[in-house]
Amino acid sequence: MRVLAPLFARLFSRLFAPSLALLLSACANAPALLPGFQRSVHFDEQRLELQVNDGVRLLYLAPPRLDPAKPTRLLAFALPNGNSIEQTLGARLEPGLDWHYDIQHVGAQWRRLRELGSSGEENLVLVLMEARGLSWPAWRRAHPQDANARIAEVVAHLADPLPGPVRIDLMAHSGGGGLIFGLMEQAPIPPAIDRIALLDANYNFEASAGHGRRLLDWLDGDARRQLVVIAYDDRNIQIDGKPVIGPTGGTWRASHRMLDFLAPLRPMSLEEDADWLRRRSGDGRIAFFLHRNPDNKILHTRLVGEMNGVLLSALLGRPEGKTWQRFGGPRDYEAWVQPRP
Structure with missing residues (x-):
């Protein structure tokens, strides 16, 4: 055996040492996972799921590697009524798959944002916020004494799993707007939030409730801050021949209530064509696309998915948005739609 030992050593060195070296090198160079995150089966991303504050489910998606030398931007998206996190992320539609997977594609739009370079100077992370019962308005009603305080606590801790500093783009679709309005009704909008985007989600706006003043105070606090509103004329839409919106409801009317409050205080330009009414403040930090x-x-969901509403909301006012001209469609993220679950 003493004679054979050197022979085995040389044989191992020739046959296995190169493979072992490659394996060790790959392990050393593999992107490090953030604490608590796991490797996703899609696009080599990192993911973390949390349950917080009595029925709030959070799903974080992060790029394969975060650069610790760069700041992090967190795109925080409050889910619409009736949609799960998985449906809101989206998936490639196949026979037998629920149609809700093919209407928003927030996951694919986030990946496209990274491809466009919006994360060139910063890490770009996504978190989806789902309320128990798949409805933020219903969740708020289930906590009549402290719903808004709970929302403020959730938002205050959104950046906790991420390396700092972290800036937040807060977006909502449909009933997800309940989270944003609950946040405003509780306290001043947190300073870490740089952008608020209401994607057909501003039903609750009332100047008398202090919403307009909260928004203006927040905008005035930092020149980086942006307010984006996307909505459509929903006053006469019908399902099965019956009106969907009541005589005072809907986002078209809510958008004009917002404009009635904001425009006298922040003069806005007006651009119109057959399909769109666009209002922008002089500094470009308030934008309405109606x-x-x-x-x-x-058009409730088409504004978000088919028309690339998440992309517009995140790119507006940023360098990458100057050359991007795909709002209104067609989809600008097809290569980034993940396979069906």
Whole structure:
């Protein structure tokens, strides 16, 4: 055996040492996972799921590697009524798959943002916020004494799993706007939030409730801050021949209530065509995109997915947005839609 030992050593060195070296090198160079995150099966991303504050589910998605030398931007998206996190992320539609997976594609739009370079100077992370019962308005009603305080606590800790400093783009679709308005009703908007985007989600706006003043105070606090509103004329839409919106409801009316409050205090330009009414403040930090809906269609989810609403909301006012001209469609993120679950 003493004679054979050197022979085995030389044989191992020739046959296995190169492979072992490659394996060790790959392990050393593999992107490090953030604490608590796991490797996703899609696009080599990192993911973390949390349950917080009595029925709030959070799912974080992060790039394969975060650069510790760069700041982090967190795109925080409050889910619409009736949609799960998985459906809001989106998936490639196949026979037998629920249609809700093919209407928003927030995951694919986040990946496209990274491809466009919005994360060139910063890490870009996504978190989706789901309320128990798949409805933020219902969740708020289930906590009549302290819903807004709970929302403020959730938002205050959104950046906890991430390396700092962290800036937040807060977005909502549909009933997800309940989270944003609950936050405003509780206290001043947190200073870490740089952008608020209401994607057909501003039903609750009332100047008398202090919403307009909260928004203006927040905007005035930092020149980086942006308010984006996307909505459509939903006053006459119908399902099965019956009106969907009541005589005072809907996001078209809510958008004009917002404009009635904001425009006298922040003069805005007006651009119009057959389909769109666009209002922008002089400094560009307030932007309304209102679809006239001449064909009286239900555009509630199309504004988000088909028309690239998440992309517009994140790119507006940033260098990458100056050359991007795909708002209104077609989809600008097809290569980044993940396979069906």
